[in-house]
Every structure is written in C-alpha cells, then in structure tokens.
Amino acid sequence: MSVNAPSHALQPETSKQKKAKKRAAAEIAANGEGSGDGEIVNKNKRHRKDKPWDTDDIDHWKIEPLPAPTSDTHRPFLEESSFALLFPKYREPYLRSVWSSITSSLDSVGLACELDLVQGRMTVKTTRKTWDPYIIFKGRDLLKLLARGVNAPQAIKVLQDDIACDVIKIGGLVRNKERFVKRRQRIVGPNGSTLKAIELLTDCYVLVQGNTVSAMGSYKGLKEVRRIVVDCMNNIHPIYRIKELMIRRELAKDPKLANESWDRFLPQFQKKHLKTSEKTAKKNATKERKVDPASQPASSTPAAPTSTQAAEPAKKAKKTYTPFPPPQQPSKLDLQLASGEYFLKPTQRDNIERRKREDKQREVASQRRVEREEAFIAPPESAAETVVEKKKKRKRAEELM
Known part of the structure; x- marks a missing residue:
C-alpha cells in the first residue's frame, strides 16, 4: 500500500459495509451478471471452479505409502511435539506389564513415551529420529485407546497407515x-x-x-x-x-x-414417535370405534353364554386415560368430622372403637368355625345299581339301537 493512501483505506470494514457488499453480490448472482449464460448461481457454489485433475478413476480412499527417508536426507524437526493423557486407576497394573512392548513399538516409528504412575499420566513425544510429522497423532491415538480399555496388541495396530x-x-x-x-x-x-x-x-x-x-x-x-x-x-x-x-x-x-x-x-x-396428547387421542378413538353393548338394538336378545364363556373370568374394562391426577382421598380426620365422631368424648370414641373391633372378631371367629366344620361334613354317597336298574338300563340302550 502506498504512503499517500487515504486514511479511511487503512480502517477495517464495518459490519454495515460487509452487509452491503454481500447484498450487492447476491443481487449480481440473482440477475445473472456473474455468469455468462445468465443462469442463477447458488451463493454457496459461486466461487467453485472445475478440477480437471479430479477424475472419476481416482480412488479417494486409497492411502499412499510414505517411505522412510535415508540417513543422508533425514533432518530432525525444529520443535518437539508431545501429548499427555490421563488413565484410570484400574488400568495401572496392565499398563505396567505391557509398557515395554509399547515403548519398543513407538521407538520403531521414532517416538518416545513415558509412564507417570504418581500423576496417572501417559506421555508421547517426538525425538530426533522422528521423520513422519503425522505419527505423533498416531501415538496420541494409541495412548487414548490404552486408556479406554483396548488391549496393547490391538492398540499398537493404530500406528499403521x-x-x-x-x-x-x-x-x-x-x-x-x-x-x-x-x-x-x-x-x-x-x-x-x-x-x-x-x-x-x-x-x-x-x-x-x-x-x-x-x-x-x-x-x-x-x-x-x-x-x-x-x-x-x-x-x-x-x-x-x-x-x-x-x-x-x-x-x-x-x-x-x-x-x-x-x-x-x-x-x-419409517420412524414414528407420537406425542403424549396424540397417544391419548389415538387410544380414545380406538375405544369409541368399538361397539358399545348399550348402543345395540333392544330387539336383539343376547345369546346364552356357553360353558367355556361362563368359565372365563370377566375381563376388566380399561379405564380411559386422563392427564389429571386422581382426587385426593379424605384423611382420617375428615372421616371423623363427616360422621360426627370427632366431637365425641375420648371415652365414647374408645367404646365405639372397641365395639367395632369386637364385631370384627366375632365375624372372623364365625367364618373360621364354618371352615372347620366343613371338614366333618360327609360327602354325598352314590349307591350301587341294583339288578332291576341294570336291566332297565340295558333295555333302554337296546331300544335306542
């Protein structure tokens, strides 16, 4: 920039100026002034250019190998890079047993590592032998996997390209x-x-x-x-x-x-999740669709239940869901006030309680007495058929045949 440049050129653009520039660029794109054929260009794709080198036959997932340099061409890094990660206490005995193999694996790719048992920390850093600038991230991933419970032989594979x-x-x-x-x-x-x-x-x-x-x-x-x-x-x-x-x-x-x-x-x-209100409306609509026995015509007489239907227990009718809580039940004090028992003397209240207790005891005692007497009731005995009854039975069977 020249020395004689105006002072306003040295100042940064304000937000209003930036918005005005964006608005002008959007109008140009909408009017088709930026493209030769007059087509409207999306603002996200306005600055994209063709890539003649990016053809369909290129495999973007392929990883190109990076060979190690020779001793003559290798130059050490100017700065040392390092990563430190904490590990849980229960991993300490296992890490101590496998740390020698981890050290040798990292040393083969030019990295050094430390295990601090006092602070519970693992550290990986570059050395003068390191030649791959990305290998320090691989070492960090190795420590991360070891801290998360992955076995050392499996975690060491992450050092591969x-x-x-x-x-x-x-x-x-x-x-x-x-x-x-x-x-x-x-x-x-x-x-x-x-x-x-x-x-x-x-x-x-x-x-x-x-x-x-x-x-x-x-x-x-x-x-x-x-x-x-x-x-x-x-x-x-x-x-x-x-x-x-x-x-x-x-x-x-x-x-x-x-x-x-x-x-x-x-x-x-298809993933369908209904709200609580939608679920309630759906349940109520399903119940309304069912035939109500009260809505059936009076002329149609219900069929007599069969033996299987009589044997089945009556199913309880499902209650209609309501978002409101059930009404609060009256307390013991409320019941005493409603019956007038609250205004009685303590001796009168005790007499009433004792009378109720005695009535309940008498009822339970009579019920138990009946259950005990049932064991002494003789079962109904069926007498053996006489000769006359057998002959009558045989004649009836012959007549039916």
Missing part, C-alpha cells in the same frame, strides 16, 4: 441412566452377536466400555460404526443399519449396478 481410530462419546447422548444402559446394551446384543455383526460388516474392531465406544479400522468403516452407534443412542436399533450394510455389500458385487442408484434396493424404515 491404513488403520485409524475413533473414540465415540455416548455418555451425553441420553439423559436417563436406565435408558442409556439399555441402549448401550443394544450395541453389544445378546452374547455379543450384534457387536460381532458390526465388526464383520465394517471390518473394524469395536469395544464398548463405560461412556465411550472405541473403534479401530479404515476411515470408511469408522464412518459406518459412528453412524450405527449414534443412531442406536437415538433409539434406532442397530439391526436396521446392519441390514442395510448387508444389502450394500451384496449390491457392490454386481458390476451392472456400479453406476446406478441403490435406493430402490435399500429398505425404507
């Missing part, structure tokens, strides 16, 4: 503790079957522990695992995503469907 990790925090997705435990158990499934299916379909290692879900695998697989876990905590069962992944795997085998949309093959699951 084609394996990444993702620690999904699920503790804050569900408020209710019981609901959270149930939905977390859905990810594991009965005897771990759901978790095994997720691992087979995504080619990832998944560990559910505490308030997190640790996953290791390719970037594409980790994307699917995160989608399944988050949806499960939002009350979408993992079986729906597992079915979709199975269908996608089968469709990928057919080369004819490579350039077609798979939406017609994938299942469409």
Whole structure:
C-alpha cells in the first residue's frame, strides 16, 4: 500500500459495509451478471471452479505409502511435539506389564513415551529420529485407546497407515441412566452377536466400555460404526443399519449396478414417535370405534353364554386415560368430622372403637368355625345299581339301537 493512501483505506470494514457488499453480490448472482449464460448461481457454489485433475478413476480412499527417508536426507524437526493423557486407576497394573512392548513399538516409528504412575499420566513425544510429522497423532491415538480399555496388541495396530481410530462419546447422548444402559446394551446384543455383526460388516474392531465406544479400522468403516452407534443412542436399533450394510455389500458385487442408484434396493424404515396428547387421542378413538353393548338394538336378545364363556373370568374394562391426577382421598380426620365422631368424648370414641373391633372378631371367629366344620361334613354317597336298574338300563340302550 502506498504512503499517500487515504486514511479511511487503512480502517477495517464495518459490519454495515460487509452487509452491503454481500447484498450487492447476491443481487449480481440473482440477475445473472456473474455468469455468462445468465443462469442463477447458488451463493454457496459461486466461487467453485472445475478440477480437471479430479477424475472419476481416482480412488479417494486409497492411502499412499510414505517411505522412510535415508540417513543422508533425514533432518530432525525444529520443535518437539508431545501429548499427555490421563488413565484410570484400574488400568495401572496392565499398563505396567505391557509398557515395554509399547515403548519398543513407538521407538520403531521414532517416538518416545513415558509412564507417570504418581500423576496417572501417559506421555508421547517426538525425538530426533522422528521423520513422519503425522505419527505423533498416531501415538496420541494409541495412548487414548490404552486408556479406554483396548488391549496393547490391538492398540499398537493404530500406528499403521491404513488403520485409524475413533473414540465415540455416548455418555451425553441420553439423559436417563436406565435408558442409556439399555441402549448401550443394544450395541453389544445378546452374547455379543450384534457387536460381532458390526465388526464383520465394517471390518473394524469395536469395544464398548463405560461412556465411550472405541473403534479401530479404515476411515470408511469408522464412518459406518459412528453412524450405527449414534443412531442406536437415538433409539434406532442397530439391526436396521446392519441390514442395510448387508444389502450394500451384496449390491457392490454386481458390476451392472456400479453406476446406478441403490435406493430402490435399500429398505425404507419409517420412524414414528407420537406425542403424549396424540397417544391419548389415538387410544380414545380406538375405544369409541368399538361397539358399545348399550348402543345395540333392544330387539336383539343376547345369546346364552356357553360353558367355556361362563368359565372365563370377566375381563376388566380399561379405564380411559386422563392427564389429571386422581382426587385426593379424605384423611382420617375428615372421616371423623363427616360422621360426627370427632366431637365425641375420648371415652365414647374408645367404646365405639372397641365395639367395632369386637364385631370384627366375632365375624372372623364365625367364618373360621364354618371352615372347620366343613371338614366333618360327609360327602354325598352314590349307591350301587341294583339288578332291576341294570336291566332297565340295558333295555333302554337296546331300544335306542
């Protein structure tokens, strides 16, 4: 900028000036002045340009190998980078037993590590041998997995280029503790079957522990695992995503469907959640639709109940749901005031209570006496058929034949 520039050019733009510029750019885009053919351009895609180098035959998921430099070309980093993570107390004995193997694995990629048992902290840092600038993040992920309960042989695999990790925090997705435990158990499934299916379909290692879900695998697989876990905590069962992944795997085998949309093959699951008021209205509408016995015509006489119907116990009619609480029951004092007992003398009240108690005792004693006497009642005896009765019975049977 020249020395003779005006003073207002040195001042930053105000919010009004920025809004005016945006409004002018939007008007130009709407009028088609910015494009040669006069088409309206979306403001989000206004500054996008063609990428001739980005063709369809490029595999964006492919990871290019990065070979280690020779001793002549290697130059150490100017600054030391480090990450420190805390680990829970119960992991201390295991970390002490496997720390030698972790140290050797990190040393092979040019990293150093420390285990502080006093403060409960693990540290990883670069050294003069480090040549890969991204390997420090891989070391941080290794410590993160070790702190979350992953075994050391499995966690060391994250140092490879084609394996990444993702620690999904699920503790804050569900408020209710019981609901959270149930939905977390859905990810594991009965005897771990759901978790095994997720691992087979995504080619990832998944560990559910505490308030997190640790996953290791390719970037594409980790994307699917995160989608399944988050949806499960939002009350979408993992079986729906597992079915979709199975269908996608089968469709990928057919080369004819490579350039077609798979939406017609994938299942469409509709998620319906009704509010409390909607549920109440639905229940009441269902009850009104049922035929009320009082609305039947008087001429139609009800059929006599059969033996099976008489044997079945009468079903209780369901009460209509109301959002209002039940009325408050009267207290003992209210009942005494209503009956006038409250205004009696204490001796009179005691006499009434004693009389009620004696009446109840007499009633219970008479009921028990009847139950005891039932044991002494002789059962009805049926006399054996005489010869005359047998002959009559035989003649009646012959006549019927």
